[in-house]
Amino acid sequence: MSTKNWPLWEVFVRSKNGLEHRHCGSLHAADEDMALENARDVYTRRSEGVSIWVVESKHITASNPENNGEMFEPAHDKVYRHPTFYDLPDEVKHM
Amino acid sequence: MNQNLYNYILGIADNSLILGQRLGELTGHGPSLETDIACTNISLDFFGQVRSYYQYAAKIAGDKRTEDNIAMLRKEREYVNVLLVEQPNTNFAYTIARQFLFDVYHFLFLTELEKSKDLTLSAIATKSLKEVSYHQRFSTDWLKRLGDGTAESKEKMQEAINDLWTYTDELFHQTEADKAMVKDGIGVDVTALKEVYYKKVNEILEEATLEIPESKWFQKGGKQGIHTEHLGYLLSDLQYMQRTYPNMEW
Amino acid sequence: MSEEQIKSLEEQFEARIARDEKIEPKDWMPEKYRKTHIRQMSQHAHSEIVGMLPEGNWITRAPSLRRKVALLAKVQDEAGHGLYLYSATETLGISREEMYEQLHTGKAKYSSIFNYPTITWADMGAIGWLVDGAAIINQVPLCNTSYGPYARAMIRVCKEESFHQRQGYEIMIKLANGTPEQKEMAQDALNRWWWPSLMMLGPTDAESIHTEQSMKWKLKRKSNDDLRQQFIDQTVPQAELIGLTIPDTDLKWNEERGSYDFGEIDWDEFWQVVKGHGPMNKERMKARVNAWENGEWVRDAAMAHASKKQQRKEKQAV
Numbered sequence: 322m323s324t325k326n327w328p329l330w331e332v333f334v335r336s337k338n339g340l341e342h343r344h345c346g347s348l349h350a351a352d353e354d355m356a357l358e359n360a361r362d363v364y365t366r367r368s369e370g371v372s373i374w375v376v377e378s379k380h381i382t383a384s385n386p387e388n389n390g391e392m393f394e395p396a397h398d399k400v401y402r403h404p405t406f407y408d409l410p411d412e413v414k415h416m
Numbered sequence: 417m418n419q420n421l422y423n424y425i426l427g428i429a430d431n432s433l434i435l436g437q438r439l440g441e442l443t444g445h446g447p448s449l450e451t452d453i454a455c456t457n458i459s460l461d462f463f464g465q466v467r468s469y470y471q472y473a474a475k476i477a478g479d480k481r482t483e484d485n486i487a488m489l490r491k492e493r494e495y496v497n498v499l500l501v502e503q504p505n506t507n508f509a510y511t512i513a514r515q516f517l518f519d520v521y522h523f524l525f526l527t528e529l530e531k532s533k534d535l536t537l538s539a540i541a542t543k544s545l546k547e548v549s550y551h552q553r554f555s556t557d558w559l560k561r562l563g564d565g566t567a568e569s570k571e572k573m574q575e576a577i578n579d580l581w582t583y584t585d586e587l588f589h590q591t592e593a594d595k596a597m598v599k600d601g602i603g604v605d606v607t608a609l610k611e612v613y614y615k616k617v618n619e620i621l622e623e624a625t626l627e628i629p630e631s632k633w634f635q636k637g638g639k640q641g642i643h644t645e646h647l648g649y650l651l652s653d654l655q656y657m658q659r660t661y662p663n664m665e666w
Numbered sequence: 667m668s669e670e671q672i673k674s675l676e677e678q679f680e681a682r683i684a685r686d687e688k689i690e691p692k693d694w695m696p697e698k699y700r701k702t703h704i705r706q707m708s709q710h711a712h713s714e715i716v717g718m719l720p721e722g723n724w725i726t727r728a729p730s731l732r733r734k735v736a737l738l739a740k741v742q743d744e745a746g747h748g749l750y751l752y753s754a755t756e757t758l759g760i761s762r763e764e765m766y767e768q769l770h771t772g773k774a775k776y777s778s779i780f781n782y783p784t785i786t787w788a789d790m791g792a793i794g795w796l797v798d799g800a801a802i803i804n805q806v807p808l809c810n811t812s813y814g815p816y817a818r819a820m821i822r823v824c825k826e827e828s829f830h831q832r833q834g835y836e837i838m839i840k841l842a843n844g845t846p847e848q849k850e851m852a853q854d855a856l857n858r859w860w861w862p863s864l865m866m867l868g869p870t871d872a873e874s875i876h877t878e879q880s881m882k883w884k885l886k887r888k889s890n891d892d893l894r895q896q897f898i899d900q901t902v903p904q905a906e907l908i909g910l911t912i913p914d915t916d917l918k919w920n921e922e923r924g925s926y927d928f929g930e931i932d933w934d935e936f937w938q939v940v941k942g943h944g945p946m947n948k949e950r951m952k953a954r955v956n957a958w959e960n961g962e963w964v965r966d967a968a969m970a971h972a973s974k975k976q977q978r979k980e981k982q983a984v
Contacts, residue, residue: 325969326763327448329756346822347753348450349762351968352975354557359450361550362457363746367826386693437726440734443741444722445953447961449715449749456742463735470731484730508964564974565967572963650726657729657787664845666729666787666837 329378330356332363334370342374350375421534422476423496423593424603426486427639428529429469430497433487434647435518436462437654438505447508454554458515461547468540488658492648493641496591500583502638502647506576509562509569513576516555520617521587521609522548528604537602556620563624570625577621578629585634587613683883688814691757699883702876703813704758705774706885708765711751712776716769716950718744720784721793729787736833737790743830747823754815770955778936779866781944788841788848788855794834795904796856796863800897802831804867807887835904842908849909856905857913864928865936867894873933898926 327349333342345364350356356375364370384392400406409416439459446452470483500518505511526548529541562573588610590598597603618628637643657666667675676696682689689695718741725741728734752762768774779797784790805827808820841852868874868890880886888896898917905912916929938944 325966326761327965327969329753346750346819347756348749349448350450351561351965352972355450355561355968355972358454358554358557362454363450363749366453366457366742366746383692386690440725440738443725443738444715444718444745445957447957447964449745449752451961451964453742453745453749456738456745460735460738460742463731463738467731467735487731508961561968561971562964565971566963568963569967569970653726656727661729661845661847664729664848666733666840 327351330360330375331378331381332356332360333374333376334360334364335372336369337371342372345369347378353377417477420593420596421602422473423591424597425469425473425476425537427496427591427593428525429466429473430495431501431518431522432462432465432469434495434497434650435501435514436460436466437650438501438503438514439511442505442511451508455511458551458554461544461551465540465544465547468543472536472540484658488655492643492651495643495647495651496639496641497647498583498586499635499638499644500580500587502644502650503580503583504646507572509572509576510580512555512558512562513573513580515551516559516620517577517580517584517617518587519548519552519555520620521584521613523552524609524613524616525604525606528609532603533601559620559626560624563621563626573624574626577626578631581629581631582633582635584613584617586636586638589636589639591639680882683812687812688817689812690814698879700758702879702883702885703816704755704760706880707751707755707758707813707816708760708768709775709777711748711755711765712769712774713780714744714748714751716776716780716954717797718748719950719953720780720782720946721790723784724787724790727787728790733790733837740794740830740833743826746826747819750819750822751816754813754819757815766954766958770951770958772942772951775940777866778939778944779862780950781939781946782858782862783946786851786855788837788851789859791834791837791841791852792855792859794830794832795838796834796859796901797866798827798831798834799901800863800866800893802827803893803897803900808885810884810887812884838910839908842910852908853910856910860913861931861935862939864894864897864931865933865939867897869933869936895925898928902926 328351329347330350331347332345334345335342348356348359348363350359353375356377357373360373360375365373436459439455439462443452443456443459446455466487467483470486473486474481474483500514503510503514523545526541526545530538530545532538532541559573562569564570588606590605590607594603594606598605621628635644675694679689679694679696679699689699721737721741721744725734725737728737752765755765756762765774769776784793802824805820805824809817809824811817811820838852838856841848843849871877871889871891874890877886877889902912902917914929916927918927919925920927939947942948
């Protein structure tokens with residue numbers, strides 16, 4: 322009987338240089354080398370990537386949606402962080 | 417037609433064909449989904465190589481031959497793959513051992529073939545090298561995992577290496593076509609790869625905490641078309657459609 | 667939490683879905699939502715994995731190298747799709763191993779169509795054309811389902827699957843335009859796979875127990891009967907185009923409805939197969955269980971090796 326199952330890993334793929342790595346899914350692997358190889362075989366079969374990151378899922382710390390109010394709502398009314406907050410005469414076309 | 421060149425290409429391509437076919441048997445039956453997908457990728461790499469080689473061979477033959485009838489309509493004695501690649505998937509340790517023992521050779525071989533005067537062969541080698549470099553990494557990693565894993569896996573891995581060891585020496589035998597092609601600057605002198613091969617294989621076996629088999633008795637014959645009993649069954653699957661429904665398009 | 671609080675959470679939850687918002691793994695969700703999703707998503711994943719077997723059966727015997735690589739790549743995609751779907755289901759708090767356990771013990775179901783045998787090469791054509799055709803009809807709406815991980819997995823699946831049906835139909839075209847023997851092989855495959863493909867879209871609406879709730883959660887956008895009609899309407903002309911005959915004497919274009927009328931489906935056969943009495947149920951399960959059990963020592967070895975490697979690393983660091 323198996324004592325331990327292969328842990329879950331999250332896979333991030335950079336589709337081409339100049340773009341960020343994006344989360345594309347997860348997989349199982351016994352160690353980081355295998356995770357990287359599996360990620361290559363599973364998630365880049367159709368030339369989807371030029372670089373891969375893998376991280377064991379348990380190492381990800383995630384915010385809790387229950388705290389979304391205090392986490393994210395305070396930013397909603399800080400409209401002065403956006404360029405549209407500022408009035409400019411129409412003559413100024415680009416700024 | 418340059419018969420030596422034709423035979424030489426088959427000598428390379430048949431290995432990829434038979435090993436690709438063996439790996440194809442595993443699709444859907446691997447120890448995990450992830451390994452299943454990986455083994456199928458390797459199989460696909462081999463069939464890609466096979467098609468390039470046979471298409472080139474068909475062009476050299478210049479008659480009605482095609483990649484498919486070269487692959488599927490020869491008689492058993494006309495296949496010239498090494499005995500190693502036709503050995504069955506007894507268990508995952510055998511699959512890995514067979515792959516590893518072939519990959520190390522294949523990589524060394526293609527590195528030399530890349531220097532061939534024959535530009536088509538050289539181009540196929542360049543493309544295949546990247547694939548095979550990955551195969552070697554995959555099989556080496558797995559060899560280490562199984563060799564240096566649990567007591568059970570070590571035993572299984574050692575047994576597989578011991579059993580398949582007897583087929584390794586044949587990789588370095590020269591055929592008539594080999595000799596002619598080496599002379600023309602087209603082929604690879606496989607005898608020169610032997611020392612590096614065993615050095616590398618032995619190093620990795622040690623790293624995998626496995627013993628290097630002592631056996632000095634080796635099987636041969638594949639390159640002359642004298643195969644183990646396993647090949648016949650593999651061919652009856654491979655050739656089934658082409659034999660049952662001759663001269664049709666699919 | 668009080669009952670009242672739960673009720674208000676549930677109302678907010680349903681409202682979010684109605685507004686087309688996505689639900690993500692850590693969001694609060696009703697237990698029933700979680701369970702229904704685990705059931706449907708794992709069933710979907712199992713179907714991909716069991717679905718590898720009937721086609722895998724022909725990999726070693728594919729008639730040409732071109733067909734062989736296409737089939738290998740297709741069956742491999744199915745492994746990939748199973749993997750995406752298992753991973754998405756894992757976000758709901760169930761492990762892949764638990765899902766396998768449910769499959770192997772018969773607790774979880776998979777698509778009943780894979781319990782039919784693939785006996786000729788033409789079956790590869792029929793499966794790609796009909797079974798994947800029916801699957802696509804089922805799956806495309808799921809790209810927009812309410813559970814984020816499921817929707818994302820489905821987007822990936824649908825994108826990759828676009829070659830599968832073409833692959834199958836191309837095999838059929840070639841056979842239908844080939845020798846009389848080949849054409850007969852194609853017609854025979856169509857005869858055997860047609861009705862199971864119609865059944866694959868699920869029981870009639872009158873008998874379908876989950877439909878209403880599933881519609882609300884966007885696990886379903888159209889009823890089984892509507893999907894079936896859509897499948898028939900799109901497939902009949904494809905058969906005609908290549909000179910094959912749909913094995914249904916009642917099949918007739920209905921001008922008024924703008925759809926085909928079709929004959930009665932043998933639902934008794936469907937339920938028998940679902941209950942485990944199809945021609946291949948036992949073999950399919952045996953193949954899956956064998957793969958899993960024979961692979962156990964391999965998976966264990968990989969874990970043992972990983973922990974040895976980790977220990978060596980830690981020792982070096984000291």
